[in-house]
Amino acid sequence: TLPGGQPVLDAAASRYTEESLSRFAWSVFRQWLFAGAPPKHKWAMYAVGRFPDEANAKALGRLARVWAPRGNSARAQEAVEALATMRTQAGLIEIHEIATKVQSKALQARAETVFEAVAKSLGLGTEELADRLVPELADADLTFGDLRAMFDTSLVPSLHAGDGSIVDKPRDADEVARWKALEKMCETVARTQLARLEQLLADGPTHPDEAAAL
Numbered sequence: 001t002l003p004g005g006q007p008v009l010d011a012a013a014s015r016y017t018e019e020s021l022s023r024f025a026w027s028v029f030r031q032w033l034f035a036g037a038p039p040k041h042k043w044a045m046y047a048v049g050r051f052p053d054e055a056n057a058k059a060l061g062r063l064a065r066v067w068a069p070r071g072n073s074a075r076a077q078e079a080v081e082a083l084a085t086m087r088t089q090a091g092l093i094e095i096h097e098i099a100t101k102v103q104s105k106a107l108q109a110r111a112e113t114v115f116e117a118v119a120k121s122l123g124l125g126t127e128e129l130a131d132r133l134v135p136e137l138a139d140a141d142l143t144f145g146d147l148r149a150m151f152d153t154s155l156v157p158s159l160h161a162g163d164g165s166i167v168d169k170p171r172d173a174d175e176v177a178r179w180k181a182l183e184k185m186c187e188t189v190a191r192t193q194l195a196r197l198e199q200l201l202a203d204g205p206t207h208p209d210e211a212a213a214l
Contacts, residue, residue, distance in 0.1 A: 155189055
């Protein structure tokens with residue numbers, strides 16, 4: 001059941017694919033926006049959270065950032081709540097970025113509260129949850145035929161051949177899409193995590209075990 005006691009889309013979940021449901025939910029959400037986003041039908045935004053995908057999470061996060069400074073702070077804060085209902089890495093990344101980067105005090109405070117609530121529900125601290133937003137990569141994820149992905153200090157990946165030369169893209173055309181996905185993922189991680197890690201280093205370790213780890 002979506003917020004407000006509306007079992008509008010839940011019954012459809014068992015009959016269709018996740019991809020088709022997320023597309024349908026986004027279509028319903030767009031129609032709600034075109035109709036002026038009446039608050040009594042805000043369940044349309046929560047439908048995006050009920051049937052999530054990565055692209056919709058990013059789009060809803062972008063909208064929240066746009067709405068807040070344009071006088072739609074309440075709607076932007078509802079978007080954060082909808083992102084939280086996704087319970088996905090993409091949704092949490094958007095909430096974390098809003099909590100740490102937006103200028104709207106009200107939106108930032110709501111995102112911080114929501115992120116803390118999600119962390120608590122998982123039995124984690126906020127820093128622990130933020131750490132878990134960093135994807136884990138296996139050796140196979142960094143190998144593209146005879147090429148190997150390596151990263152600079154800004155998490156920008158580059159492909160290196162066995163002789164040390166740098167190659168623009170995988171030689172195998174079938175690997176190009178996977179390489180582009182890795183570049184995109186690194187961009188997201190850098191945007192959301194580097195500033196936090198720099199702040200942690202600036203603050204210094206707070207426990208002897210942390211100092212040893214560093």
